[in-house]
Amino acid sequence: MDIFIQQVINGLTLGAVYAVVALGYTMVYGIIQLINFAHGEVVMIGAMIAFSVIVALAPGGLPPLVVVLIATGCAIPVCMFLGYAMERVAYRPLRGAPRLAPLITAIGVSIILQHFAMMIWGRSPLPFPQVITTVGYDVGGATITNVQIVILVVSTAMMTALALMVYRTKFGAAMRATAQNPQIAGLMGIDTDRVIAATFVIGAGMAAVAGVMVANYYGIAHYTMGAPLGLKAFCAAVLGGIGNLPGAMLGGILLGVVEALGAGYIGDLTGNWFGSNYQDVFAFIVLILVLVFRPQGLLGERVGERA
Amino acid sequence: MIDEALARWKRHPAALAVGIALVAVALAVLPFALTANFGTTWVRITNFAILYIFLALGLNIVVGFAGLLDLGYIAFYAVGAYAYALLASPHFGLHLPFWAILPIGAAVAAIFGILLGAPTLKLRGDYLAIVTLGFGEIVRIFLNNLDQPVNITNGPRGIARIDPVRIDGVSFGVTDRLGGLVVTGPIKYYYLLLALVVVVIFINVRLQNSRIGRAWEAIREDEVAARAMGISTVHMKLLAFAMGACFGGIAGGMFAAIQTFISPESFVLVESVMVLAMVVLGGMGNIWGVILGALLLSFVPEILRFTVEPLQRQLFGRMLVEPEVIRMLIFGFALVLIMILRPGGLWPSAVRKRELAARDGAAPR
Amino acid sequence: MQPRLSAIALATVAAFGLVACGKEEPPKPAAKAEAPAAPPPPPTMTVNIGHVAPLTGGIAHLGKDNENGARLAIEQANAAKISIDGKEVKFVLIAEDDQADPKVGATVAQKLVDAKVAGVVGHLNSGTSIPASPIYNQAGIPVISGSATNPKLTEQGFKQQFRVVGRDDQQGPAVAIYLAGTAKPKTVAVIDDATAYGAGLADEVEKTLKAAGVKVLAREKGTDKTTDWKAVLTKVKGRNPDAIFYGGMDATGGPLLKQGRELGIKAVFAFGDGACTDEMRKLAGEKAAEGLICSQAGIPAQASSKKFLDAYKAKYNVDPILYAPFTYDATNLLIEAMKKANSADPAKYLPELQKIHFNGATGPIAFDEKGDRKDAEITIFTMKGDKLEPTAIMKGGKTIAYNDFLQMLATAVSAAGDAAKAPVDSAAQAGRDAAKAAVEAGKAATGTPK
The missing domain is CATH 3.40.50.2300 (Response regulator)
Known part of the structure; x- marks a missing residue:
């Protein structure tokens, strides 16, 4: 039983990270039906910036929490700017172009960001300074660390704040209006270009936080770390119903838990014919099954609000 | 555009014949010219470019003609390659001849195409994209892990010492002399690939204007309307997946023969994305555009490999930025720029061109 | 007009290969x-x-x-x-x-x-x-x-x-023999990154351990990009192995070690040469890396x-x-x-x-008829304090304590200048007493692999 609890804790932590990154995908998709494949790279840049700041500040004798907060505070604006620049340069000129054209620019942007990061931070995996000492707590025989708790709390807080903003503020209403029909929204006096840019910026800011959390959790940062994470988060977004905010959260958490339980139990369930080597297959099969039986994703709707 | 041109050419058979003859001579001399001027490397690079034309044309059927976004296309390439490798290597001790394996590889790939197509018929757009992506990853992960409990694919270690193509006692793996001509292995493969690719292009051109091709186009433009017109969308979609997969399978078989070693790391997601980039960059739905895209994306990185370093030395006298980094950066910027300047691709299909002109500022989708 | 234009366009495409190379x-x-x-x-x-x-x-x-x-x-x-x-x-x-x-x-x-x-x-x-x-x-x-x-x-x-x-089938057995001889585990978990290198090494380790009578748990695998090992490690923890071997590179091995310790796994961790660097201490955290055993082909550079x-x-x-x-x-x-x-x-x-x-x-080098390095030594390192320290040299299934090896090397080098093989053999002779138990395990094991 303690093993099971432990696997659920593992899955929840992983899922929370997926969810936060997935929100970036789903917001952008919801508003302009674009898969921003370069979103994973923004997560990586966030982690890298934080890495540099922490390395610079760590010997200064500041309390560890302050160091990490400053690092995150530096990573967020950089990533936000990056998100804005990406939208401005690579995606905005392509509104109204065939649907796949922005996909290719996204791939281009992704290659560019990766190799810039490689030029700046080098090729080696960077040991992310462990300024915050990991402490484990006992929960029914399982261990949960302070970093895991922070990830869960911060993710939940960010998701709640985002939901409040989208559903309770005037700007959120503008976002939803733009998502439903950009022309009419424009006629209603909404500056859709600004709304779309803001969507990218918000998504990038959350990606920065996700990057810092991931790097801190795993203790490692590398210029290739963005792509695999982005892929999983994208799956999570689709699983929940792309374009749907609660869907992305649900999809992320679900994917994380499915992966953890899959890796943990698939071997025993199949008499070791399949092992943890099929962990990713397990996640993809769940995704495919869900989509085959519910083609719009778990919470997605064909018609209706998307934000 | 090309089709109209071809139609008009039919009225001027002499011009057509001269054009074709010129092109044929150029293509026939090409490998020797390349070997003499730039070395065998470029013949090899050209061969891979032709393989990518295969792949891009196959994917074009699915994405360009039928409008089904497929992000796991490389899986069929993998299936074809493994079919060849398992039937012509010491791994199982089987050494079937080339002409027997290629159809088998194509057929197995086509079956996989239907396997992928059948459950995803109802899915559209991005949902289909993610399912195909998952499918591609699943195939790769299985190839990587099917060395246990029974060793089928030899897992991550891959399959080595695959037989090179052998036709009529002529082995494609070694260098021969024909009179004064030195015919290296890559040159032989070049001619074989060229012959195959001509056939594939011919099939594609014929397909596009056939009943099937038009049915695909109808489905791409409006599935509901297409069904109302009496098109069996189920059959047509499955056919698109199967045909696309079939070309991928053939390309995979040739890849295995040329490389003589394959392992799952050759069939990663990035490759799928690359082939898709060729299709979109060249001009979705237009066969000639797709070929252009495939040629560009396979040659440009290699050209950069050969030029970036000497150029930097000439300009600055030393290496400022490492060539690999510059190569990838230029490649990335090129993708972005081309798409922004020509969103329909470098050589868009006629339909797409009209759409772009008509839409003009309208909402995406 | 139109046909001619298209003809030119077609010719351009067809000749593109030429142009591109031109x-x-x-x-x-x-x-x-x-x-x-x-x-x-x-x-x-x-x-x-x-x-x-x-x-x-x-x-x-x-x-x-x-x-x-x-x-x-x-x-x-x-x-x-x-x-x-x-x-x-x-x-x-x-x-x-x-x-x-x-x-x-x-x-x-x-x-x-x-x-x-x-x-x-x-x-x-x-x-x-x-x-x-x-x-x-x-x-x-x-x-x-x-x-x-x-x-x-x-x-x-x-x-x-x-x-x-050294080849996988030299290095794998070497680290397995050392592990069996020193940590004396009853059960060992073997994990790899599903690459040719990682899986190849892990297979050899598993074979050798099994031959030495050690119980090996069902293989767990990640990928060469895996950073979240918690699910796999949690499962492994439930089986209580005394040692865990991982075949993979540094970028994945670091997180694995860190997360293993976070989950409270007390087992000895052993890695192959892909993750045998001083950097592991930083990648996994100082406390987590302490006591890590890993192997490198050849004799230690230092x-x-x-x-x-x-x-x-x-x-x-x-x-x-x-x-x-x-x-x-x-x-x-x-x-x-x-x-x-x-x-x-x-x-x-x-x-x-x-x-x-x-x-x-990396020591004396000579090739056998296949082109492999003859009598490739494998060095076993242990993470002590701030860096990896060589603890033993493995050669032909024998364990030689590192200090003995150094001594042998020194006397041999002074005795005969260029004899590449001799010193190692005599070192092996001397080292035999030093690690008798491991040798026994080694003899039992070397019969089967290859």
Whole structure:
């Protein structure tokens, strides 16, 4: 039983990270039906910036929490700017172009960001300074660390704040209006270009936080770390119903838990014919099954609000 | 555009014949010219470019003609390659001849195409994209892990010492002399690939204007309307997946023969994305555009490999930025720029061109 | 109008290959500029040596490390003003990026063959080395890999294919025997990253452990990009193994070790050479890394060649990561063979390379008939305090305590200058008493693998 609890804790932590990154995908998709494949790279840049700041500040004798907060505070604006620049340069000129054209620019942007990061931070995996000492707590025989708790709390807080903003503020209403029909929204006096840019910026800011959390959790940062994470988060977004905010959260958490339980139990369930080597297959099969039986994703709707 | 041109050419058979003859001579001399001027490397690079034309044309059927976004296309390439490798290597001790394996590889790939197509018929757009992506990853992960409990694919270690193509006692793996001509292995493969690719292009051109091709186009433009017109969308979609997969399978078989070693790391997601980039960059739905895209994306990185370093030395006298980094950066910027300047691709299909002109500022989708 | 336009367009497309390559002027002068090896002006001659490793992608840092090693050897050789056949030789390193992609590996190999290199150091990965090997073989160009450990590479019967690093089926058993002999585990969990390297190593470890009567749990696998090992480790923790072996690289091994300790796993962790660096301490955290056992092919760099380490540090301002000493040796081997044959012609110096005895940065080197390194020693390291310390040398299934080995080496070197094999054998003799238990396990085990 303690093993099971432990696997659920593992899955929840992983899922929370997926969810936060997935929100970036789903917001952008919801508003302009674009898969921003370069979103994973923004997560990586966030982690890298934080890495540099922490390395610079760590010997200064500041309390560890302050160091990490400053690092995150530096990573967020950089990533936000990056998100804005990406939208401005690579995606905005392509509104109204065939649907796949922005996909290719996204791939281009992704290659560019990766190799810039490689030029700046080098090729080696960077040991992310462990300024915050990991402490484990006992929960029914399982261990949960302070970093895991922070990830869960911060993710939940960010998701709640985002939901409040989208559903309770005037700007959120503008976002939803733009998502439903950009022309009419424009006629209603909404500056859709600004709304779309803001969507990218918000998504990038959350990606920065996700990057810092991931790097801190795993203790490692590398210029290739963005792509695999982005892929999983994208799956999570689709699983929940792309374009749907609660869907992305649900999809992320679900994917994380499915992966953890899959890796943990698939071997025993199949008499070791399949092992943890099929962990990713397990996640993809769940995704495919869900989509085959519910083609719009778990919470997605064909018609209706998307934000 | 090309089709109209071809139609008009039919009225001027002499011009057509001269054009074709010129092109044929150029293509026939090409490998020797390349070997003499730039070395065998470029013949090899050209061969891979032709393989990518295969792949891009196959994917074009699915994405360009039928409008089904497929992000796991490389899986069929993998299936074809493994079919060849398992039937012509010491791994199982089987050494079937080339002409027997290629159809088998194509057929197995086509079956996989239907396997992928059948459950995803109802899915559209991005949902289909993610399912195909998952499918591609699943195939790769299985190839990587099917060395246990029974060793089928030899897992991550891959399959080595695959037989090179052998036709009529002529082995494609070694260098021969024909009179004064030195015919290296890559040159032989070049001619074989060229012959195959001509056939594939011919099939594609014929397909596009056939009943099937038009049915695909109808489905791409409006599935509901297409069904109302009496098109069996189920059959047509499955056919698109199967045909696309079939070309991928053939390309995979040739890849295995040329490389003589394959392992799952050759069939990663990035490759799928690359082939898709060729299709979109060249001009979705237009066969000639797709070929252009495939040629560009396979040659440009290699050209950069050969030029970036000497150029930097000439300009600055030393290496400022490492060539690999510059190569990838230029490649990335090129993708972005081309798409922004020509969103329909470098050589868009006629339909797409009209759409772009008509839409003009309208909402995406 | 229209048909003519289209005709031109069609012709352009068809001839695109020509055009694209036609633009290709620059490489030619470049290749030519470096290639006047054949008819040189009398006093000097240029010898090109190729090096191939991934310089982009996930293990680009290891690729650069490899290249640095080779480059250092080239520069030292140029500084030493070596003369071959009466001419002073200028060695030029042509460094290529194979992106760890088998297809690119073959293309790059052809490029080096076209550039008429005299020898090649690389490739880094077995996955690119194997498809490249037939191309080098046809051209008769000697290739020495400093890091490709897949046994298949030298099993293809290619006479010019060598490696200076131990094979998976040498290193795997060695670390397993040491583990069985010292930690004396009842059950061991074996994890790998599902790559040719990681799985190959893990398979050998599992085989050897099983032969030694140790219970091995069902294999767990991640990927070469996995950073979240918690699910796998939680499952493993439930089975209570006494030791955990991981076959994989540093970027995945670090998080694995860190997360294992976070979950409260007390077992001994053992890694292969891909994750056997001082950096592990930072990647996993100091406390977590303490006591880590890992293996490296060859004898430890700090034991044999301080000269190499200092030169590397002086030139690149960093410490070598992993295989740099091996590519350094591989390059020197090529140069040494050329010197002995008094020719840079591959056909002429290849026989010298086959029978070479050389004292390199990674210890004495000689090749067997397959091109594998003869009697490759495997060093076992343990993480103590802030760095990895060599604890034992494994050779032919025997464990030799490191200090005994050093002593033997010292006396042997003073006794006989260039006898490469002798010292090690006597060391093995002396070391036998020191680790008797491990030897027993070793004898039991060496029968089965291979």
